[in-house]
Amino acid sequence: MDVEAGTRRKRFGSLVIDIEPLRNAPFRRLWAGTAVTAIGSQLTTVAVPKQVFDLTGSSAWVGLTGAVALVPLLVFGLWGGAIADTVDRRKLLIFGNTGIALVSAMLWVQAALNLGSVWLVLVLLAFNQAFFAINMPTRGAIVARLVAPELLPAATALTSTMNMFGTVFGPMAAGALMPVLGLPTLYLLDSIALVITLYPVWRLPALPPLSGQVRRAGLRDVFDGFRYMATQKVLLASFVVDIIAMVAGMPRALFPEMAERTFGDPHGGGLALGWLFAAIPIGSVVIGLLSGWLGRVRRQGVAVVVAISLWGLGVAGFGLAGSLWLAVAFLVIGGAADMVSAIYRQSILQVAATDEMRGRMSGAFIVVVAGGPRIADVVHGWTGAAVGTRAAATGGGLLVVVLIAVAVAALPAFWRYRAAAVK
Template identity: 40%
Template sequence: MNEAAPSPSSRVKSLLRTVAPDLTPWRSSREFRLLWLSGCVTGFGSFLTYVAVPMQIKELTDSSVAVGLVGAFELVPLIVFGLWGGALADALDRRRLVLFAEAGLGLLSILLLVNALLPTPVLWPIYLVAALVAAADGLQRPALDALTPRIVPHDQLTAAFALNSLYRNAASVAGPTLAGVVVTFAGVQTAYALDVVTFAASLLLLSRIRAVPPPTGAEKPSVRAVLTGVRYAWSRKDLLGTYAIDLCAMLFAFPVAIFPFLAAELDAGWALGPMYAASAVGALLVSVTGGWTSRIHRHGRLLLVAALGWGVAIALAGLSGSVWLVLLFLALAGGADQISGIARSTLWNQSIPDALRGRMAGVELLSYSVGPQLGQVRAGGMAGLVGVRASVWVGGVACVVGVLALATALPRLLSYDDRTDPHAAAVRAEHERAAAERTAGERAAGLSSAEESPAAAG
């Protein structure tokens, strides 16, 4: 007898299971839930300050140059402390490092609040705090990125990073809008104060995560330790490919700096805000329908396709004369960038040994932070030479050409398969050993407690 065809409702449920976010890490790991909630809270809070700082500088100076200087003050501390933070993440308790850096970031928000409450706020403390925030972020981010592989099972890493991207993209869409309303109607002081409150809530959540001590025999933080990480990255051509492709994509096809000019050229001043939000909307859509990413094994190929999609979408945005098409292609670019991010994060955390994970996170921080900074310089300079729209589409085409050239030069990236890769197999075995030791320790503690309880009762 033939089996009955599945009903429409069962087909819909099957489709939803395929595309819906994989919540397994949320269900299986208490520490991941706490870390995720902390990220949600501080993510929205940070956007309040992200919008308030340039707004306050504009109010104090009425100078676009003064506003742009914030990025210059942030770049060097981010590079230096990002690399050093990676070395610290491999040598110290990662949870404690994240906690201390979060406390430092909260104190810096308090300094911004105090300055904003002065009868006449001063400009230089804002630049100083911006540099210190970049330094603290550089110290925290590698430990934060390296923390997830220690608290989530190896086979759930893709799902974990997809869930992290979900709240980050939601914050990128809603955060600036909320911040704009708060700053406009309640002032920068209120924005800073609310950010301080979110840091307090985040600290409470982070303090409940169990300790994550460094591996036995961890290398002490030093310049030599940093160089060890850099040499490891250079020896892994698949890793090198992920860094190079992301840097190429951002360098040639990150036109955010010229969005105000693009909106003006399209005679659509109203579209400036939507242009900034469009890529985040696309990324968010991928996040909420990204359950399929947990079943991908060839992450190098996924990264290549996503980076090419990013370049093509940016090129089409530059060629489009309709603002609605521009917004559509920017959203498609954001979706492609989100897929690229999931592919990179998964490959990194599946195949990098825990003893080096923090230092590699520092290298990764540079790869995805420096690229957009240089990309804005490229976009602005080229716009002055060949025009705004040409700067956008030429950058997209250059991205496609550059990504294809890098993929050809680094074939190990395309051959990566987490089912057969020896580095991924070694990390998987490392996770299994750690889980077995943890389970054995918990059982031993339980038996010890059971043996002591009759004596205590007697």
């Protein structure tokens, strides 16, 4: 009987998320900072497009937020990754967190004063994305310095799951709190959360370059990153397939209009908006909590391709859904598939890149992961305004499936990619 119980525990342990990296105190502090800001940052993620839609009444304007965010994300994502390879990453992370907190406070002030300027909101969004683009590749490059290589998939799953946890409850909290506390308060809560997270980041150890040489990063460092990426074919392919998934398939610019005009939310915001923003992360959290098995999959290229195809089909189903709960269900399926893809792609990055290039590769990863949806905001926003939100979402999801098949045919090495066997 004891043997049977032990066998069940072993099987259960191999299924649920691996928490072994949390035994590492520095990683635990980094992860704790992520936990604090996970929900707060999502309040702003919901508040910005909602405020833009309230000021303009147009999904095309909501889509423009993606274009505004894209430029600083591209510039500072690549440059920020280069900086992360040449300075103390702990200090750079403190700088990025502080900058985001200050911008969130300014967003609160403009909303509380009811200035009514959509352009001011967009300018502040651009600054927010600039600091975000510096912060995220730095955080990603730190992880591989804190945990052993064999624990990287587990550490990635822990971090991604916490981020997704925030993107589940953050939008739901935003939808519930917005009618009660008002939209400006969402910005304020995000700013407070960011200030709180400075303490665990401050307690991280110093993380200067392994070479010991701290210097300024210039354009040459950025171009060196591109040249290095060109030599890593599987890594380059992982970026390509994710661009396909995010640009063609991410329908979030359509959420404010669909919540109000398709699923019956009141003009001031409601639960449908929160559920739409939370649905994809719900699927991601479920997979994250049950991610123990992911480390045993060796054919990671195949896993990424299958996962992205399922993401596209989930988005297409969302566009065809006739009720809120069916739409949410399809988005949950898509979110689960996207989480599988993200965990494997990030693990591939950490293994393939050397430490002196890891910041730049993380910067490129952030540009793709965060920049792709910004381009999608523009594409889906304008397409939704032209042909309708349902057609835009459905067409985008189906296009993902077609383009991923083309990418596999053009990049067969990625399909054949296998991770090293786990000892």
